Amino acid sequence: MASYAGFYVTRKAWTDWLRSNLTYNYTEHSLNHTNAQMEIEDALRRKRMSKLFMVEVVPVPPSEQVEYGNIAKTIMITRVIRKRHGYIAQRPDSLVDKMGQEILRNQIGLEVEEWRTMWYNKDSYKPPYEAEFLEPRDEG
Known part of the structure; x- marks a missing residue:
């Protein structure tokens, strides 16, 4: 169980990104979170941003x-992972934390949401795995 901080990617955003970035003839079955993860990782590697x-x-x-049911998975482009439940703020001295949304849009063309912290229970077997976005006042 961990808290993830970074940039949440909606299903629509990564699906649109996959459609415009896949170099092979894809089917609708190709537009899934696993392919999105692999293709985004590859794009980050090509731009030498995989360490960021x-x-x-x-x-x-x-x-x-609202639109894709309680078993859905999506993508989060993370900067910080902590083992405890709690909000993770952007680091004031990190340009990548502050500008990540713009960097991802300009470098690989991926639209992401503003900085967010998410927590979910990896030990849970029932969707949505107690997933929640945390706010600055959420101290676990």
């Missing part, structure tokens, strides 16, 4: 599940 960002597959929190 980690690509994680995470469950979609209930607050975001």
